[in-house]
Amino acid sequence: MAIYNAPLRDMSFLLNDVLQIDKYANLPGFADATPDLISAILEEGAKIAQEVLQPLNQVGDKEGCHLIDGEVKTPTGFKGAYDTFVQGGWSGLTAEPEYGGQGLPNVVGVVVNEMVASANMAFGMYPGLTGTAYSAILIHGSDAQKQTYLSKMISGQWSGTMNLTEPHCGTDLGLMRTKAEPQDDGSYKISGTKIFVSAGEHDLTENIIHLVLARIPGGPDGVKGISLFIVPKFLINDDGSLAPRNGVSCGSLEEKMGIHGNSTCVLNYDQATGYLLGAEHKGMRAMFTMMNKARLGVGLQGLSQSEVSYQNAAAYANERLQGRSISGTKFPDKPADPIIVHPDIRRMLMDQRAFNEGARALLYWTALHGDIALKSPDESEKIKSDDYMDLLTPLIKAYFTDKGFAHAVNAQQVLGGHGYIRESGMEQFVRDARITMIYEGANGIQALDLVGRKLASDSGRAILAFLEELGDFVKQHEGDRELAVFVGAVTLGKGYLEDAMGWLMEHGLKNPDDAGAASTDFLHLFGLVSLAYMWALMAKAAQDKAGGDDPFYSNKLKTARYFVERVFPDAASHLAKLKAGADSMMALDAEAF
Numbered sequence: 001m002a003i004y005n006a007p008l009r010d011m012s013f014l015l016n017d018v019l020q021i022d023k024y025a026n027l028p029g030f031a032d033a034t035p036d037l038i039s040a041i042l043e044e045g046a047k048i049a050q051e052v053l054q055p056l057n058q059v060g061d062k063e064g065c066h067l068i069d070g071e072v073k074t075p076t077g078f079k080g081a082y083d084t085f086v087q088g089g090w091s092g093l094t095a096e097p098e099y100g101g102q103g104l105p106n107v108v109g110v111v112v113n114e115m116v117a118s119a120n121m122a123f124g125m126y127p128g129l130t131g132t133a134y135s136a137i138l139i140h141g142s143d144a145q146k147q148t149y150l151s152k153m154i155s156g157q158w159s160g161t162m163n164l165t166e167p168h169c170g171t172d173l174g175l176m177r178t179k180a181e182p183q184d185d186g187s188y189k190i191s192g193t194k195i196f197v198s199a200g201e202h203d204l205t206e207n208i209i210h211l212v213l214a215r216i217p218g219g220p221d222g223v224k225g226i227s228l229f230i231v232p233k234f235l236i237n238d239d240g241s242l243a244p245r246n247g248v249s250c251g252s253l254e255e256k257m258g259i260h261g262n263s264t265c266v267l268n269y270d271q272a273t274g275y276l277l278g279a280e281h282k283g284m285r286a287m288f289t290m291m292n293k294a295r296l297g298v299g300l301q302g303l304s305q306s307e308v309s310y311q312n313a314a315a316y317a318n319e320r321l322q323g324r325s326i327s328g329t330k331f332p333d334k335p336a337d338p339i340i341v342h343p344d345i346r347r348m349l350m351d352q353r354a355f356n357e358g359a360r361a362l363l364y365w366t367a368l369h370g371d372i373a374l375k376s377p378d379e380s381e382k383i384k385s386d387d388y389m390d391l392l393t394p395l396i397k398a399y400f401t402d403k404g405f406a407h408a409v410n411a412q413q414v415l416g417g418h419g420y421i422r423e424s425g426m427e428q429f430v431r432d433a434r435i436t437m438i439y440e441g442a443n444g445i446q447a448l449d450l451v452g453r454k455l456a457s458d459s460g461r462a463i464l465a466f467l468e469e470l471g472d473f474v475k476q477h478e479g480d481r482e483l484a485v486f487v488g489a490v491t492l493g494k495g496y497l498e499d500a501m502g503w504l505m506e507h508g509l510k511n512p513d514d515a516g517a518a519s520t521d522f523l524h525l526f527g528l529v530s531l532a533y534m535w536a537l538m539a540k541a542a543q544d545k546a547g548g549d550d551p552f553y554s555n556k557l558k559t560a561r562y563f564v565e566r567v568f569p570d571a572a573s574h575l576a577k578l579k580a581g582a583d584s585m586m587a588l589d590a591e592a593f
Contacts, residue, residue, distance in 0.1 A: 002425025006046035060261020086156025117304035122261030133160025200265030201250035228283035229274035247272035258431030299396035302404025309411035358531035387462035398446035399527035401436035447519035493529030517582035
């Protein structure tokens with residue numbers, strides 16, 4: 001049976017010692033986020049994750065969801081857990097107080113979301129998708145739409161989805177066929193089929209608010225002619241009560257490799273009543289509000305599966321007796337040493353631990369910039385933080401999920417044959433983690449977005465600001481002997497990024513295939529440099545408090561050194577591959593494959 005224990009000490013360390021969020025008390029929502037309140041939130045969040053959600057993770061995987069007479073039944077215990085979740089106010093933790101939310105900083109919500117996803121990733125998708133739909137309506141909806149939908153979505157009474165993909169098109173949304181016919185009353189009749197709709201039909205809430213991309217006849221071709229619509233499962237009366245069911249139905253459930261506890265639906269729209277969200281033919285702008293938040297959430301899922309699989313692998317490595325240490329017996333009182341003594345087991349676990357702690361720091365750091373972008377009174381500060389959000393969204397989505405899946409596989413490897421058996425729970429982590437590399441934009445697309453759009457946006461303003469921040473850190477700490485190894489990594493990483501960007505500018509414009517061939521390696525290079533910076537920040541915070549009886553800080557410094565010596569060197573390999581260009585990659589004729 002798998003376990004999960006929320007890493008509360010590490011979470012608190014990041015919020016209080018590294019990010020020092022108390023410095024942002026002047027921003028809306030932060031003044032209420034006192035250290036005592038945050039501590040209480042994290043402790044209660046850990047309880048619901050560990051005691052309510054985690055025990056249902058394997059239940060959801062084994063039972064899955066079932067479509068019965070057009071209605072989806074979620075796995076045993078999911079409905080009760082959902083009720084507990086929303087009654088505790090978790091669905092409105094960071095939502096606007098105007099609509100019934102608690103208005104706390106988004107960075108606090110990210111911490112709680114990590115616990116939920118680690119404990120039960122499939123369950124967490126139900127409230128998670130509601131949060132993304134809420135954000136789209138909040139930003140792009142009319143006052144009437146906000147009043148109609150937001151309070152009941154925040155309370156968890158209603159849930160939300162996003163409907164993009166169709167059977168004949170995935171990433172290329174310009175091929176979309178779903179139509180929206182204008183009606184005299186200002187509504188639209190939506191007709192078409194959407195696939196891969198997570199949480200598209202279920203028994204957890206009384207209504208489901210679908211956000212659907214569709215074409216209004218006569219609009220421009222391609223993505224410029226796409227609009228976004230609110231299509232509720234049940235229509236809504238003027239007084240807010242539910243009217244008869246709308247023309248949307250679940251045609252089938254996808255049989256999937258993982259996340260069995262979440263209903264992945266084929267939804268059929270047959271003259272369903274929908275309401276335009278935002279402007280006509282500007283649906284992609286509104287949908288990207290959802291997609292960008294969802295992509296950060298998927299990156300969080302990659303981290304969550306790496307974390308929970310690490311915890312289980314580390315526990316097993318300390319218990320499993322097999323062989324003796326190659327450097328001499330370490331536990332002479334036992335018939336064999338636990339496998340934690342073997343260097344290769346340590347390699348897999350330390351790779352995972354170094355990623356988890358570094359990625360968690362980068363995720364929280366980015367979430368804090370999201371809060372600053374929304375709430376800071378300083379316009380230049382808002383612009384910089386918003387730039388960072390745009391720049392880091394594809395990185396976090398793709399790098400975290402590539403590594404999250406790879407680390408779940410390595411954690412499974414630690415258990416050997418027992419990791420392949422369902423009882424241990426490890427194979428579920430591998431299967432659940434796999435989808436994160438695909439949905440909300442496949443990772444190759446994220447890499448192309450980073451190299452092709454985000455780097456050049458606003459004349460490279462975001463990446464140049466990031467490089468300047470790295471340089472400022474180096475200047476500030478270059479004389480600190482205790483931090484020398486970490487400052488050295490940041491210095492080297494900054495140079496790697498500048499070298500890579502120079503190569504892309506020289507070659508990518510001449511031959512777009514060179515940019516495409518380099519994109520994934522650049523993304524992973526950028527990921528390693530970003531984590532090197534996070535580890536430098538954590539090392540500085542840990543160094544200031546190390547030396548006492550508490551092993552937390554010395555262990556943090558030991559892990560930081562491992563990252564620099566054993567993980568970060570991969571950055572040089574990514575730079576070398578990036579600069580190799582596209583020739584050998586594109587040399588074979590298509591018929592040769």
